[in-house]
Amino acid sequence: MTEWVAIVGSGLATYLTRSLPLLVTFRPGARLRAYLDDLPIAVIAALAGAGVIAPEQRLAFGPELLAAAAVIVVARWRRNLLLAVLAGIGAVALLRAIT
Amino acid sequence: MLITPFLVGVPFGILARETGLDPLQTSGMSVIMFAGASQFVALELFRSGATPVVVIATTLLINLRHLLMAASLRPHFGDRPLPTRLGLAYLLTDEAFAMGSSWYRRGGRGLAYYLTFAASMWVLWNLGTIVGVLAGPAVPDPRVVGLDFAITATFIAIVVLGIRGRRDVVIALVAAAAAGLLRGMGLAVVAVVVAGALAPLVARLFLRGEEPTPGPPAEVSR
Helix, strand or coil: CHHHHHHHHHHHHHHHHHHHHHCCCCCEEECHHHHHHHHHHHHHHHHHHHHHHHCCCCCCCHHHHHHHHHHHHHHHHHHHHHHHHHHHHHHHHHHHHHC | CCCCCHHHHHHHHHHHHCCCCCCHHHHHHHHHHCCHHHHHHHHHHHHHHCCCCHHHHHHHHHHHHHHHHHHHHHHHHCCCCCCHHHHHHCCCCCHHHHHHHHHHHHHCCCHHHHHHHHHHHHHHHHHCCCCCCCHHCCCCCCCCHHHHHHHHHHHHHHHHHCCCCCCCCCCHHHHHHHHHHHCCCCCCHHHHHHHHHHHHHHHHHHCCCCCCCCCCCCCEEE
């Protein structure tokens, strides 16, 4: 029973964070609009950085860092999402196997 | 990209069973919460005997980043009726935001792209959960073949392909370094929301006087 309380409560908490900005009708001014325009790259880069520099919740300069470099190089070179991701997966598997 | 929710959903299902949740609770979690990272954290908390209040508060903190994502997507969703917006909110995940916002940045319009991607994520995440519950520990460890890195690699590639100029490079580097450092210092639950919210402001200090919104990024093949 306590599990269900936690699950439903967590679901509501999550939904609140997803829905709140969509409930209001708002017309952002130029400054706010510029900030909102910068947010996607900042938030996605933050998600990426957390997974690269601290994959196990603590700072580590391991295979993930080199694999991230491989993703960046392939993404810039081929401009193809799938190829870049595959390069990253391959690099991390290879580096873990040899270290 | 689309296969990752399935591949992460399976170990979630396995781990939830090992934590002692029944199949209905496990699937219920993936349907009601539909939030990968915080579902794993919730399992960890269940295991250590945390009360529901602790689980709910932690989930709220971890998912605060969605506030930023929803606010950023809001102008692109336009003036849709409330039920539509409530439905869009339910499907908002890191991955849907990443794909959706880069689509809008390349000049995309409308809801079809976001909706198709976000709904597929939902189906595959829940399918993965059920497979994990049923298959149990017979499934191999995704770490061995590097598949645990797929989501991080996708985020990196989306950032690189979305770079429109020097300004975006600075924002991305500040955000990535700050989030990594915060998470490494044990502040994992707030790392992404703090780094994501502050990076554009910090970058603005570095780049004072530069033109903010350049054109869309170069064409991407997929």
